[in-house]
Amino acid sequence: MQYTAINPSDILALFFLIVLIGRFIGYLKDRAEQNKYVVKRTPKPSPSKKITKEEMEEQAAQNRVQIKINFEKYYQNLLKDKEFVNKNTSSLDNFIINDALNQFDLHKLAYLNGIKLQINTGWYDLVIELLRELDELGWDRRVDCIKEKFGELRFYSDTPHQDLIDAYTEKSKEICEVCGKPGELRIAVWWITLCGEHAEERIP
Ligand SMILES: [Zn+2]
Numbered sequence: 001m002q003y004t005a006i007n008p009s010d011i012l013a014l015f016f017l018i019v020l021i022g023r024f025i026g027y028l029k030d031r032a033e034q035n036k037y038v039v040k041r042t043p044k045p046s047p048s049k050k051i052t053k054e055e056m057e058e059q060a061a062q063n064r065v066q067i068k069i070n071f072e073k074y075y076q077n078l079l080k081d082k083e084f085v086n087k088n089t090s091s092l093d094n095f096i097i098n099d100a101l102n103q104f105d106l107h108k109l110a111y112l113n114g115i116k117l118q119i120n121t122g123w124y125d126l127v128i129e130l131l132r133e134l135d136e137l138g139w140d141r142r143v144d145c146i147k148e149k150f151g152e153l154r155f156y157s158d159t160p161h162q163d164l165i166d167a168y169t170e171k172s173k174e175i176c177e178v179c180g181k182p183g184e185l186r187i188a189v190w191w192i193t194l195c196g197e198h199a200e201e202r203i204p
Contacts, residue, residue, distance in 0.1 A: 075111045079104055092142065097135040101128050110146060118147035120177040130155060130168045137161050148177060151191030178202075 051059075079087075084104035085096050092112045096105075103124045109131070110117050119127065127146060131139075134157075145156040153172035155165050176183035176195035183195040188203045 071114075074116070075107065078107055079111075084108065092140075095141050097131050097141075099132075101131065103128075106131075109141065109143070112141075113143050115143070115145060118145070119153065120148065122177040122180040122183075123148070123153055123172060123175060125180055126153065126168065126172060126175055127155070130165070133164055134159065134161060137164070148172075151177075151185045151193045 082104045084102050085098060085100050086105045086108045089095050089108065089112070092109075095109060095112060103121065106124055106128060107117060137159075139157070139159055139161070143155065143157040145154065147154050151173065152169050155168065157165065159165070173185045173193055174182060175193060176198050177193050178198045179195060181195040181197075183193045183198070185191060185193050186199055186203060192202070194202060
């Protein structure tokens with residue numbers, strides 16, 4: 001029986017091979033362990049095809065429709081079951097201005113102008129008073145914005161009677177925005193016109 005002599009270098013090579021395999025198995029185990037703690041990310045969606053101009057316009061049109069629906073809903077809720085002079089008025093040209101107007105008429109005027117009131121309830125009567133004065137001067141009932149800015153009333157309307165509107169802006173500086181009682185322009189973090197009671201409540 002003849003034995004083939006084993007070359008010592010072969011033993012060394014085998015030894016290194018075993019060590020290498022052992023390390024590789026260890027590496028695989030470590031990786032498996034790490035993966036347990038890695039939150040699997042949802043694969044990114046494949047890059048969508050470029051949005052065409054038509055699709056963008058379509059999206060914009062849908063957004064406009066949604067804004068219109070929300071606007072209608074806002075006023076439906078606000079004016080639902082309320083009694084006011086212009087309850088059945090459907091256009092600005094037919095909008096009635098008289099001594100019996102209330103805050104819901106004011107909202108209706110805003111609605112017919114496609115805007116929302118951006119003032120507190122304390123100024124509603126002041127604005128109604130302004131509407132009456134403007135009406136006497138032949139106002140067309142068009143208004144772009146009714147809001148508070150720097151504690152003052154802003155009433156944006158294309159009318160030759162800007163001086164009258166300015167006078168109401170001045171008046172607003174002496175009327176509490178919250179309750180309508182006499183107030184004064186105060187500077188808290190921002191400008192706000194308040195009576196003493198509401199100033200104590202709102203200004204630290
Ligand atoms: Zn007040």
